[in-house]
Amino acid sequence: REMENTLEKTSETQELH
Incomplete structure (x- = not known):
């Protein structure tokens, strides 16, 4: 599953940002 x-x-x- 790519998605x-x-x-x-x-x-x-997002967590890293």
């Missing part, structure tokens, strides 16, 4: 992977990556990036 799920992207969502997880986005969540990590």
Whole structure:
């Protein structure tokens, strides 16, 4: 699932930001 992977990556990036 690419969308799920992207969502997880986005969540990590938002947390880092």
